[in-house]
Amino acid sequence: MFSFSAFFGYLLDSTLWAGAWTTIWLTAVTMFIGLVLGLLLAVMRSDGAPAPVRGAANFYVWLFRGTPLLVTLIIIYTGLPQVGLKFSALTAAIIGLSLNEAAYLSEIARSGIMSVPKGQFEAARALGMTPMKVMKVVVMPQALRIMVPPLGNSFNGLLKTTTLVATISVTELLRVTQFAVQLDFRVLEGLLAAACMYLLLTSLWDAIQRVIEKRVNRGYASRTSKKETIKQLSAAEHV
Numbered sequence: 001m002f003s004f005s006a007f008f009g010y011l012l013d014s015t016l017w018a019g020a021w022t023t024i025w026l027t028a029v030t031m032f033i034g035l036v037l038g039l040l041l042a043v044m045r046s047d048g049a050p051a052p053v054r055g056a057a058n059f060y061v062w063l064f065r066g067t068p069l070l071v072t073l074i075i076i077y078t079g080l081p082q083v084g085l086k087f088s089a090l091t092a093a094i095i096g097l098s099l100n101e102a103a104y105l106s107e108i109a110r111s112g113i114m115s116v117p118k119g120q121f122e123a124a125r126a127l128g129m130t131p132m133k134v135m136k137v138v139v140m141p142q143a144l145r146i147m148v149p150p151l152g153n154s155f156n157g158l159l160k161t162t163t164l165v166a167t168i169s170v171t172e173l174l175r176v177t178q179f180a181v182q183l184d185f186r187v188l189e190g191l192l193a194a195a196c197m198y199l200l201l202t203s204l205w206d207a208i209q210r211v212i213e214k215r216v217n218r219g220y221a222s223r224t225s226k227k228e229t230i231k232q233l234s235a236a237e238h239v
Helices: 004-011 014-044 049-067 069-083 089-114 117-126 131-168 172-184 186-239
Strands: none
Touching: 004 172, 004 186, 014 089, 014 131, 014 172, 014 186, 049 089, 069 089, 069 117, 069 131, 089 131, 117 131, 131 172, 131 186, 172 186
């Protein structure tokens, strides 16, 4: 029979919450590294990049988007030691998750950059700005508004994808739960408690994401409303 006392016991277990904390910081670190690599890949795949650079970036994205993440994790953790590259389970998890996530985040970054009209690139270059300054001052502030929603969704997905690192012995939430249920064999209660923890974490992130989106869109919304007001006044004057 299902035991509610066992379920709530797991739900309040400090060991499981320690695993949840590992899941949180592993997701944050992986997302940061993946985003940095993804932005670099997006720039490398832009039209202005040399053909060999674009080819290398496209190959990277093709490779990691076309292979399962679980296979990548196992190769890094158990395969690379055969050629002298040995990583701890946690390091292998960070490397594998970051490399895989970068391939997907590069597509988000590239779509955000491509949403900025090319005329703004040309105008900024005509003013003497360097390519890096154009990206920093002109492109990224506008692209960020487009990128934030899919980036938030990627973070949410990554939070759940970290369960795969349990296969290489990283003691995140799922792995800790698997150990805990072996003590009294309350598998259903333990896994339901873990599922509730994941649901709580993703729900909290959804709330944080909405706040971030509002802050990013605030300046744009105010500028848009000013333009609408000016247009209305101009129309009224012509009437």
